[in-house]
Amino acid sequence: MENKIRLEFTGIGENVALARLVIASLAGQLNFTLSDIEELKVAVSEAVSNSIIHAYSAVPSGIVILEAWQDTDSLVIRISDMGKGIADIQKAMEPAYSTEPDRMGLGFVFMQSFMDDLQVDSEPGKGTTVTLVKKISSDAGTFNSSQN
Amino acid sequence: MNLEKKYHRDTLVIKIAGEFDLVTAEEFRRVVDPELERRQVRNLVINLGGVSFIDSSGLGVIIGRYKKLSQSGGKLWIAAARPPVRKILELSGIQKIIRFYESEKQALEAVREA
Ligand SMILES: Nc1ncnc2c1ncn2[C@@H]1O[C@H](COP(=O)(O)OP(=O)(O)OP(=O)(O)O)[C@@H](O)[C@H]1O
Ligand SMILES: [Mg+2]
Numbered sequence: 001m002e003n004k005i006r007l008e009f010t011g012i013g014e015n016v017a018l019a020r021l022v023i024a025s026l027a028g029q030l031n032f033t034l035s036d037i038e039e040l041k042v043a044v045s046e047a048v049s050n051s052i053i054h055a056y057s058a059v060p061s062g063i064v065i066l067e068a069w070q071d072t073d074s075l076v077i078r079i080s081d082m083g084k085g086i087a088d089i090q091k092a093m094e095p096a097y098s099t100e101p102d103r104m105g106l107g108f109v110f111m112q113s114f115m116d117d118l119q120v121d122s123e124p125g126k127g128t129t130v131t132l133v134k135k136i137s138s139d140a141g142t143f144n145s146s147q148n
Numbered sequence: 149m150n151l152e153k154k155y156h157r158d159t160l161v162i163k164i165a166g167e168f169d170l171v172t173a174e175e176f177r178r179v180v181d182p183e184l185e186r187r188q189v190r191n192l193v194i195n196l197g198g199v200s201f202i203d204s205s206g207l208g209v210i211i212g213r214y215k216k217l218s219q220s221g222g223k224l225w226i227a228a229a230r231p232p233v234r235k236i237l238e239l240s241g242i243q244k245i246i247r248f249y250e251s252e253k254q255a256l257e258a259v260r261e262a
Pocket of ligand 1: 046050051054055056081083084085086092098099100103105106107108204205208
């Protein structure tokens with residue numbers, strides 16, 4: 001039977017660890033390697049942190065939704081917020097681009113390099129949805145190939 | 149997260165354990181910045197040996213301290229990063245500006261020789 005989870009939480013820093021834990025636990029049930037799980041944790045951490053830091057920068061505690069399900073040979077993870085949205089998605093995804101002076105613009109870089117697919121949907125004033133796709137037991141994972 | 153600080157002459161050594169994300173990055177800044185200012189630290193060694201996870205928030209705070217130190221002629225050294233953490237550090241390109249050492253002892257030796 002197909003497994004699906006949906007978790008709704010307040011966008012506070014402490015819940016980023018919670019989101020990582022949930023995804024690591026789910027990925028552990030599937031056929032992911034330890035380095036795949038590490039990569040999934042980083043990608044989820046980046047997306048959830050972005051919702052907390054950027055989407056809700058002006059709101060003390062907006063809601064973040066974490067969903068995940070298995071789609072044939074992949075794990076699909078979706079992180080959604082109802083925050084301020086992104087005006088220029090392409091620009092936001094450029095390496096080293098950040099709207100915060102103290103940040104480095106690496107979040108999307110990590111999501112892109114660790115996932116097999118990354119999709120960002122966003123509308124200013126409405127919110128952002130980030131969809132991460134990771135193939136199960138793909139031997140071509142970035143960590144695996146570089147470790148051999 | 150667990151943060152330990154100690155001094156070797158003018159070198160501040162910060163040892164972190166746990167997950168280095170946005171919550172712990174904030175804590176790191178809160179502990180380290182006043183030290184950097186008050187004690188006029190010239191060298192900061194960050195021992196990442198106990199860190200099991202790092203993301204861009206953790207990296208950002210390390211690079212931020214590097215910039216702060218550079219402005220006052222100081223230096224930053226990274227020690228004991230474990231493989232998963234090291235992968236993230238390498239992917240970020242941080243190695244072009246900050247050197248990594250296998251152990252805290254080796255980093256402190258490098259500080260002494262610099
Ligand atoms: N959920 C979101 N809501 C609104 N803006 C976002 C969201 N996610 C990303 N952004 C925008 O995209 C930019 C790039 O995001 P990215 O994660 O790559 O870098 P960063 O968060 O600025 O820095 P880092 O991730 O290195 O700490 C952000 O600076 C922000 O302007
Ligand atoms: Mg980010």
